[in-house]
Amino acid sequence: MSPNDSPTTLTDVELTTNSSDLSRKGENSIPPKTSITLCWSGLIKKVLPPPVEASFLKGNIGSGGVYAQQSQPLVAVKQILSNVSGFAYPGEVLALMGPSGSGKTTLLDCLSNRSSISEGSITLNGIPLQKQHKRMVAYVTQSDIFFEHLTVRDQLLYTALLRLPEKMEFKEKVAEVDRVIDQLKLNKCQNTPIMLISGGEKKRTNIGTELLTDPQIILLDEPTSGLDSTSAVALMRTLRALAEQGKTILTSIHQPSSSVFQGFDKLCLLADGNIVYFGSPSDSLGYFNTQGYPCPAGYNAADHVMDLLVVDSGVEEGDTKQKLIAAWDDEKSNTEAVAIVEKMNNRSGSVSGVQEAAGASAPNSKWASSYLTQLKVLTHRAMRNSRSAIFTWLNFVKSAGLGLISGLIWFQLGEGESFVEDRAGFIFFAMTFWVFDSMFTAMMTFPPERAIIFKERSSGSYRLSAYFLSKTVAEAPLRLTLPFTYLVISYWLANLNPSAEAFFPFLIVQLMSVLAGESIGLLIGATVMDMQKAMVVGTLVSLAMMLSGGFFAEKMEDFVSWVQYLSPFKYSYHACLEISFFDGVKCDGSGSLGSVCESVGVGNIAPSANVVKFLGGNGTIAFNISMLMFMSVLCRLLAYFQLRRVKGEGRHA
């Protein structure tokens, strides 16, 4: 459809009407006090892609001959934004368009301060963009990532509690949530878990999460991708309404309809990281006409400009895209952006407006809420989220079923010498299965939450340590209920030492070993941060620990025997041997305890220490429990530092 065509669909009609009714607040209007003009000039962004080892390419079709002979890793600095300049006024919606890979997301990453720039400057009302401005600039990323078990309202409320100023009362924060729900028309789905809502609702929830802090600048990365045309138009109308409130809106978009395209105030067209057009959408056709590319009659203007940049790309001499990149006067754009910055600097009030706004959103602190609030809110959220993931009937069937099975397999074991091996087997199984279980579950904790943590942290929501601590505090009690269920059933069925002095220490050791296993799992998950790799590493680590845990292999060669000291199985197994055989074992002549019983004679009690030693156990109960505690704490600390290390592994970090 050409820009001159009359709209044909209802939504197009509505949008056109709405757009034309708007009083645009462009450069001629007087923006509200804290409205912000965003300027960027001469932006250059270079990245160093991860090295590709030459040997890796050996034998690859088409590459082997050249690269295989090189011994150095293949690393070349890649420039993904080249001298990009522009500006966006409050009250305006600026569209960022360009073919895939042209640099739209990169530009938005830089403008939102989520990614550094190599050269150039970005200013808000004339003052350079700094870390403390982060929360004035909302960035709605392309992917809508949330904790899917939470409802829309929960998601917004937790965000409000974390990101709105500490001094605001709870009911004021709830009122903000209600405002956003109304504004984005999320009322119908506010109590639905996010995993069940539609793509459009998810996108609006994503936007709502960013709007809670009432940011002055809103950047959106392809907010309409995955939406049908009606939802896309409705979303654009929401953006227009937000702009009317004095906000500065920048959105990247792929294929807008003709009416949506004409409804934008400004168009910034990118190709290969270069500007090819910056100005009003309606003037763009005239510009491309003067370059020798008139828009065919009846053709959608947005499609026309995109076609110029996509068709023939990079193949022919005289390629359209390259001509248009060369034709755009970067210096003129740069000068224009710099002139706006100077004008803003000379205007009293604008600078203080930015500083006041930054101060209001983050007085004296990088975070809006206190550490304690972050801990409380995140623990509450983690409990709610994990409750639905851990407290499933399937998990309880697993624990009770396993308790029943092992209880029946080791049913009513006797106390004499001939049952010693079976009792040791029961103990070892109880210690290994639940350590495995907690380890593999914990390994899956961080990789899937990684994207959410980085997204929330890059908007300054909370400290990593608060997240980590809350996760530990919230999940540990939930996780312990499952092995507890197992043990309560199997212990009595198997007829292990029934005294309270034996049962409760046994239970404590079991739970401690679960915590140690969980810590190891967290460490592997935080180090590898990839589900598949974590599974491989986890399997190798757990098998090494199990085999060296004392039940299968007792005498190992020196060069490998150190592995056993890293195994939680060893400490928990040995502690439980001490606990279970505390009263010694009656020798019944079966010969199961060999020399231990030979020395005391049939019918007599073999002392506990000798029995435990015969079974390979060593160390006191206190020592073994201390080692389990030490492993839990150490691995958790290491997991935290590993998580910090991967913090900046974003694309443009």
Ligand SMILES: Nc1ncnc2c1ncn2[C@@H]1O[C@H](COP(=O)(O)OP(=O)(O)OP(=O)(O)O)[C@@H](O)[C@H]1O
């Ligand atoms: N860290 C990086 N290392 C190497 N190349 C990168 C890196 N980040 C971005 N690029 C490259 O920079 C170019 C611009 O990427 P960007 O994601 O900004 O494009 P885009 O216009 O948003 O694309 P799309 O529309 O497909 O989302 C792409 O060619 C991309 O492969």
